[in-house]
Amino acid sequence: MFSASATGEKSAPLPSAADVLKRFQGVRNETDRLAQPLSPEDQVVQSMTDASPTKWHRAHTTWFFETFVLQPFLTDYSLFDEAYGYLFNSYYEAVGERHPRPDRGLLTRPSSDEIAAYRQHVDSAMGELLQSAADESWVDLSALILLGTHHEQQHQELLLMDILHAFSCNTLEPKYAGGVPLETTDMSRLAWMEVEGGAFSIGHEPEGGFAFDNEGPRHDVLVQPFLIANRLVTNGEWLAFMKDGGYKRPELWLADGWAVAQNSGWAAPGYWRDEGNSDWSQFSLRGRQSLNLDAPVCHISFYEADAFATWSGKRLPTEFEWEVASQRDSETGNLLSSGALRPLPASADKPLAQMFGDVWEHTRSAYSPYPRFKVADGAIGEYNGKFMSNQMVLRGGSCVTPGNHIRRTYRNFFYPHQRWMFAGLRLVEDIT
């Protein structure tokens, strides 16, 4: 059994059962909505080890509630299928053996329809549990359910990232959603905003509502004054980097990044397609589209972001600098709820734009525990802490991040070579 402290929900006022149920149902419905355009065949494939099938996401998020909420808290709950624990556990060593990750795409059974039935079974039991939840367990129970909904929202984003990758492997170029014309906005001109130095409190405030454990404990960090760009780096700017030999000049790259770039034959961001005559298009959730030069560059790895920053004579921000600067922007933006499904040009009317949504922003910060961070006991403790090596922090959410999921203190993390997430960059510069 997990204590509430495991989940990052600390001394905040307890949410009501009705509120929790509403959020639960909203998140569950959203997953169904996202999977709806996909055929049973679309939902079964796994196009690389990092990705998972749609069907698996739908089942795994359900398994999470079954395993961590229903089994410990709902008396007489009966498992939908005993075999599912093995099939749909992702990485929780404490919960037992698992189906090998690279083979998730071989699970033609259970069918899409059976997964739908599984979801219904668990949703119905969850409704029952939320009717009857005993007072004394509500602290823990509500925290776990909230954690489960945020967990499912993470998988909503993964679902879209993963299907984009799968579709990109098919020369038929399937579209997840219909094409729409390119945006023609008044893009804001690049400008630099000064951020003063000092000691800043970083991380989630204990009374600030839900957060993952890795966002705390809140603590002070010294930050030196710096300049931050008012918007994200654009496709047009990235083309200039490419034309200046960006992918061919080792002096711009970290040594590991250069090795990956050479071995992988990188010559452009992920999903870009060379149309000849120095023309590029971009494969997207709306199929192949011509490149919007004003939109933020997307599907770049940390290594590429760092090389671009070096080429620019600037650098990437630390995650602390980003969090401090983010105070100048509201926690809104082009998120999943906008329906764009792609990053959009910055609007000219904000002094600091695009801090939330559009693309995750690479930072130069390695993903490490905050001071006095403790891994929770039991399986839930495996949620974040065990990944704190070799990965880099990204901040701010993207155009496929659910809107009520992102936070100023949210720490996403990926390996520095990965590109299938919706990630871009914003530059900063030292004040000397």
Added chain:
Amino acid sequence: MFSASATGEKSAPLPSAADVLKRFQGVRNETDRLAQPLSPEDQVVQSMTDASPTKWHRAHTTWFFETFVLQPFLTDYSLFDEAYGYLFNSYYEAVGERHPRPDRGLLTRPSSDEIAAYRQHVDSAMGELLQSAADESWVDLSALILLGTHHEQQHQELLLMDILHAFSCNTLEPKYAGGVPLETTDMSRLAWMEVEGGAFSIGHEPEGGFAFDNEGPRHDVLVQPFLIANRLVTNGEWLAFMKDGGYKRPELWLADGWAVAQNSGWAAPGYWRDEGNSDWSQFSLRGRQSLNLDAPVCHISFYEADAFATWSGKRLPTEFEWEVASQRDSETGNLLSSGALRPLPASADKPLAQMFGDVWEHTRSAYSPYPRFKVADGAIGEYNGKFMSNQMVLRGGSCVTPGNHIRRTYRNFFYPHQRWMFAGLRLVEDIT
């Protein structure tokens, strides 16, 4: 355009258009029948590089007729979809670029239903063509259509091999077909039949109906007298080999085989499952079943067959010895049409049993061209000749081989480490 000589169909009397149409339709229907128990999800996966998705088999065999028959022979034929040529070409370099083989399982589109429509489109055009086929092209045309049907029959067997492999990766243990009780027959006792030596004509007789090009030219081979087992090696005999350390004694193995066995951790035939207490079951097209000790051992590689033969103090036959001995048996047996979907114990009433059907029989013959074999011009020439290295010949068909597809002179070939085909062995011994 291909000449008839490319297909092995030489100076045999020409079949009538009605006969060809009947065979064509029969084969096409059989493919549909075999795919029928499989859901769209089952049909999309590729569980290893050697295997292909059911849907791909259905499309590729259709593409074969479209590319090699309809396009050259049916005036005004319009392609079902221009993109399919890239997706469903298997290995014909002469016909252009191809979708990468290891990624066939990523093709969620076209859907199963679209492939059904593709099949109908081509079948209908084939019907039209067979109505109108001009006399002067009938020699070539009929040969190509026959080749196409035999090609499709090969893929019928592959379809079953491949789905068995895919299902074996799922702990839910899906069944392709319902379970049936184990056979309890009077198995024939092991006996040895003498075959006299001499010069024998080997290979397909020019007037003997359809054959693949690799079955000719017919030519004489010297064979020394030998003894051949009256039946296949059984599961029970294989257990004795295992108990005597068969998988642990390098002196029994070819060096390459020993390396593969160690690297792969082989300790039993493919699809065997250790049930503890020295008990084994076998995963099959009918799900997991207990081991029938009297049934032929199946899903063994050439290396394992050779090690068993060495352990027995006998040896594997050459493909020539097998072909000579096969004269003592009729070209019938437990083939796909029996519906058993698994090898069965030998019946006691035949002096030489199981030469056809049950399992492909490993030979000690490397897959090499017969004297004066010529590769045909053009893409059809890629059918067999270019695989004549590194593989071994197997003879006699299996319980998943279509009945009107097998022949005494039929040369199947696999790499010596492969085990997913329905393959077993029969022993021979020198007479000294």
Added chain:
Amino acid sequence: MFSASATGEKSAPLPSAADVLKRFQGVRNETDRLAQPLSPEDQVVQSMTDASPTKWHRAHTTWFFETFVLQPFLTDYSLFDEAYGYLFNSYYEAVGERHPRPDRGLLTRPSSDEIAAYRQHVDSAMGELLQSAADESWVDLSALILLGTHHEQQHQELLLMDILHAFSCNTLEPKYAGGVPLETTDMSRLAWMEVEGGAFSIGHEPEGGFAFDNEGPRHDVLVQPFLIANRLVTNGEWLAFMKDGGYKRPELWLADGWAVAQNSGWAAPGYWRDEGNSDWSQFSLRGRQSLNLDAPVCHISFYEADAFATWSGKRLPTEFEWEVASQRDSETGNLLSSGALRPLPASADKPLAQMFGDVWEHTRSAYSPYPRFKVADGAIGEYNGKFMSNQMVLRGGSCVTPGNHIRRTYRNFFYPHQRWMFAGLRLVEDIT
């Protein structure tokens, strides 16, 4: 040409030419002394990609002076051999193509004797240069020569690490140096020293003599109060971890570390050998030796160190915590000059022991640039900066680190899976 600022040597008083020459000759002689016990055959092998042959170390350190000092600064200097630039460049992209790193062990030519002649040629030219160095270039020149000597000292440590690995692959168990009996000291008992929190200046003081560029700029860091162990973790304590299932319990490990440990079959530190009956020995530069339970554990990766700390209920220090605590110890210890060639038990008479020497101490800090760190222009800029991803910081030097090479601010770095360096750990604990 490189500016002095590239080397970290900033506004410190300039050393005299005589001092520089003395240090240069001392370091060069030490390399020869270290290589002396090794036969020409010993000096040619490369036992893994991370390692390099002794001969290559001897040549590469010489190439460094030839390329970065003699060519730009000594008029009329003639290269010893034009081909050596290609053979002995390590990773400087700016200086041109290189012999592939994994193939360094194939260079049977030039011979050991030719490398000796190369060293003499360069040493003699360096002597000449130091006689005649013009005043105006002395700032840059002296900085580069000092950098070259510290670079060579790094390779001295690598030489010993690499030959230990090479010898460990040979069942004859060659000894680099003669065996000596195990030390029997009064080991200090484990105790915890409190370190107060606050803002601390971290990094090299500009006037503090030589340092690498990655040790600056000096800047303030907030540190919370903590307890630090008075000595390193011992072999005896590591055995307790092993007996408690340390290598078998995934909950103790970072996810990436667990994967590496499983794939690599780790069950004990590097070079430990299972002698049966729960008895272990250790292969060392003095051959196989029985395990000294009081000596520090050595040849463990970051992943293992982190798992041990988790098992202990403690944690690894950050590199900042380490640097702050190190003020309580002098910059001396069991370094290369002690001649021990292995880590020794802590002496009981120091309140905080073993901060310098014995083993490099793993920290939980990823190797990142300090605020306002700038990579120098040109090839020398490749020295440190381009490795600032995926690696972890280690502090304090080891028993194979040259004595006048280590510093309180010295940042060594290795990948978290590497174990061939002399690395161990010290625990810290939060004060709550």
Added chain:
Amino acid sequence: MFSASATGEKSAPLPSAADVLKRFQGVRNETDRLAQPLSPEDQVVQSMTDASPTKWHRAHTTWFFETFVLQPFLTDYSLFDEAYGYLFNSYYEAVGERHPRPDRGLLTRPSSDEIAAYRQHVDSAMGELLQSAADESWVDLSALILLGTHHEQQHQELLLMDILHAFSCNTLEPKYAGGVPLETTDMSRLAWMEVEGGAFSIGHEPEGGFAFDNEGPRHDVLVQPFLIANRLVTNGEWLAFMKDGGYKRPELWLADGWAVAQNSGWAAPGYWRDEGNSDWSQFSLRGRQSLNLDAPVCHISFYEADAFATWSGKRLPTEFEWEVASQRDSETGNLLSSGALRPLPASADKPLAQMFGDVWEHTRSAYSPYPRFKVADGAIGEYNGKFMSNQMVLRGGSCVTPGNHIRRTYRNFFYPHQRWMFAGLRLVEDIT
């Protein structure tokens, strides 16, 4: 203990002890002569898994006599060093564990000098044994010693192949032997000799002196009439193949060969170097040399030979055809004793030239056992039989094959992708 029958030496008249000693000493001295130009460093490296260090060849051939002759036959023989059995066993599973083959290049110890002492120790014991050999064991003993000498001669050829490969990895381009000017001979014009068909006896005659076990039993094979080229394919002819797109046209290649060629980036024979302007040189035991257009092409794989034959509209001979045709040439040629160390143009005065020496000739025959071949009992049985899969037969010896080692019936074998042996091809054509 091994019986004489294991070695292929059957009922031939027994050689005298003096003859055996003379041959033994001659072979042993020749190995020393071949290793003499190589420094201790040259002798330690292993530049690929297929190759072995010179020092290892010198030791392994000595271990063969120690293990299979001295230990069983010389009373009171004391091993030179007990550890050598593990280090210098190649692949004899029956004799125990072995040092891993890919790590042979890590054995810096024992030194070259120690191996020289090992050789002397064994040679001296062999001399003693040959003085005292008891009559009753002479049949077996003499057969084993002869086998040991032929085994050592195989390693003499390997030693030269392997050092050529090692030197080819070094941009200094070391020479095993001094350069000599290119030969300018009257090369014979290409002509075709007719060979009649029939039944031919193939394999070693029982009374014909020493042969390896794989050369028997002698047996009859049917061969159809064919034409054979009077000489080997030349470098000039190979250039024509290259200019005609030979390495770029998949239709010329076996499927496996095409895959290897693409993955390996083959664009020319092994050791050819592109000098620009369509000019090629060749790295050889005498260093880099310009290409002799009249000399036989060398260092080509079976796959390349087969592709060339297909391009020529001809084919490779079977090993039986080669053996039958070889009756028209004497068993002499440009072998190791010529001192050329490279293949030479065919002389114009022989109707069928170059059947022996110059280059091993690829055949289209897979390496399979002859009818009634039996693997000998014990370790010696591992000599040849266990390699009878996946490899192809080559015939006729090369310019680095010892002269009194080659035979008309000699079956050499390599994998179809290997190129480091001195191998070329001769074409044949069917008579129709």
